[in-house]
Amino acid sequence: MSTSVHPAPAVEETQEELEAIALFVPYNDSHALNHATQLRAQGFSADSVHKILTQAKNRTKALEKFGQQAHQMLLTEAGYEQSTRQAVAMVHAQRFAQAQIDSVADLGCGIGADSLSFAQAGLAVTAVEIDQRTASYAQYNLMDFPSAQVFCADIEQLDLAAIHQTFGRQIDGLWLDPARRTVQHGKTQSRTFDAEDFSPPLSFIRKLAQTGIAMGVKMGPAIPHDQIPEECEAQWISHQGSVVEVVLWFNALARPHVKRSALVLDSAPFEPSVITEVSSPYHESHSQQQASEPLYEVKEYIYEPDGALIRAHLLGEIIRTTDAELIDEHIAYLTSSSPLQVLGLKGYRVEQVLPINDKHLKRWVRKNNITTLTIKKRGVDISPEQLRIKLLGHHKNTKKSVTGRSGTLILTRIGEGKTSRRLALAVSPL
Ligand SMILES: C[S@@+](CC[C@H](N)C(=O)[O-])C[C@H]1O[C@@H](n2cnc3c(N)ncnc32)[C@H](O)[C@@H]1O
Missing domain, CATH: 3.30.2130 (VC0802-like)
Structure with missing residues (x-):
């Protein structure tokens, strides 16, 4: 394994800190001072108090996207904001499973929301994240799934052959959710809208697709149609009335006669129950x-x-x-x-x-x-x-x-x- 690739580090939070987080969920900002005083009286340092209350706050927000599962998760603020909602991630995972893909590499996994759904659908997951703390949280969030492993690496330094070699595991499909923002200390600094400025950029993604590997790529729903590669199926997804993303499906994950599709998940937050899909075999100009x-x-x-x-x-x-x-x-x-x-x-x-x-x-x-x-x-x-x-x-x-x-x-x-x-x-x- 190359020196720039290593297993995700363990989380910095101590066992006591991890146990304390649950006591403050649901988190109420107006009681922050009381909570801090209570924790300090129990012997937690100011730094620990900050860590505990930040996690309690992030977990409380995350209940909206992940339901009860959020109680077992660690999150950075930016990691949570960028993560895929559970109901939507489950639909993606089902698509991989239906295509008989047994193992997936989630390249740029963030706090691991997509990886979690892949693991829950029974896929072996190799998750890769450039940021150490985010990777440690992804590993923590995936700890119930022995077949999921998280690595720290810069995926842009790896081509597909290197990905196969480096992680030493069978990989049948790829999932990418490129970062569309710059992040510092776990918080969003700025956003970017040009697919070439995403991390990794669209040109890197297209090179991976050209190898023929089955692949799904999550993008912002406002991506201009002229930036969407000809060779993929583009699927816009709405959940509970909001358009949340477009996924570009390549190779075995793209349906042969579909170029554009719209998937309407009109469902409970954590389960895709009613699914509607309209699709077209044509590019826009034709229809x-x-x-x-x-x-x-x-x-x-x-x-x-x-x-x-x-x-x-x-x-x-x-x-x-x-x-x-x-x-x-x-x-x-x-x-x-x-x-x-x-x-x-x-x-x-x-x-x-x-x-x-x-x-x-x-x-x-x-x-x-x-x-x-x-x-x-x-x-x-x-x-x-x-x-x-x-x-x-x-x-x-x-x-x-x-x-x-x-x-x-x-x-x-x-x-x-x-x-x-x-x-x-x-x-x-x-
Ligand atoms: C949009 S987030 C992924 C969210 C994830 N799909 C989820 O649902 O939780 C993108 C992640 O890719 C990571 N990333 C960006 N560039 C990377 C690179 N070159 N190598 C590895 N990870 C990268 C970012 O640090 C960020 O955590």
Whole structure:
């Protein structure tokens, strides 16, 4: 083994410190002084107190991404921020397992969230991390899995042959989640958006892919489409309504007839339960050509596509394969005259089309006895909060507000310039 590669060091936290962390989860910042006094009285040094309370704070945050598993984890702040949510990591791990990949190298493993899911799915994991403390935490987080080993190394100094040789283990697939930020003392300093500035950069990743090894690479969901290599499948993923990442799948992990896909995980935080996927065998230019012209009208139904479909530029694919049409080429709402059951599209029946005008909208609110109002918008510069207060203000503290109905308005615009119309659609969710 080369001198620049070595097993992850043991964590610096002592057994007493590790045991004390659990006492302060969930962590409450307003009690920090009391906690510190209590720990000092028990004989912990100021440095220990800092370590214990920092971990308690990070673990408390991590409960959101990792559920109960977070109680057994050690995290740096930046390591946690960059880590993959458990529900999403589990889906990636399933993809490796389904492709009959038994062992994976997680190159740039951070605190090991992806590695944990790979190990839980039964894969042997070789995790590699450049930062010593982060690597020690990854090793700690993976301690229940004897087939997972963490090493400290700079992966950019290794090509695939060296990776096989250096770690002395069988490796069938690679996972990379390049750092998109600079980190100092475990905290984020700055972010970068050009894939060549990521660590490792996209050119390094493409060289690895050219060896033919099965590989998944996590990127930020806003990556420009022209930076995505032709030879991979790009899969945008949303979880609980937020687009969280795009994964570039290469070689055996890319599906033969899929170039772009959108995976909508509409699930409980820690388990991928409902999974929806829309995919296209084409690059964007092709499916855009296939999509019809926008309608510049709203029909009986309107649909709000999931962000993953929008980021993946898959609306053209939906338009091609259903009777949905875009209301406007610049606005990501679709419309149809019969209800559509396309997963990833949130549908509404259009009850009334109103102009965006306070007088008309107030009249609609009064007439329908609306006391709870959801306002959605695309393409118009209006604050839903302020409009809600304006429209419901006169209902406050009246008996009606207890017995009233709930309503939904979609504010949008059709057309541009002089022909532009601003519409408020009174809708009911399908
Ligand atoms: C986005 S994080 C990984 C997060 C991880 N997938 C998870 O879910 O916990 C990227 C990690 O790659 C590490 N890294 C960046 N460049 C590296 C290099 N050249 N060699 C090894 N690790 C590197 C960073 O220190 C950082 O911890």
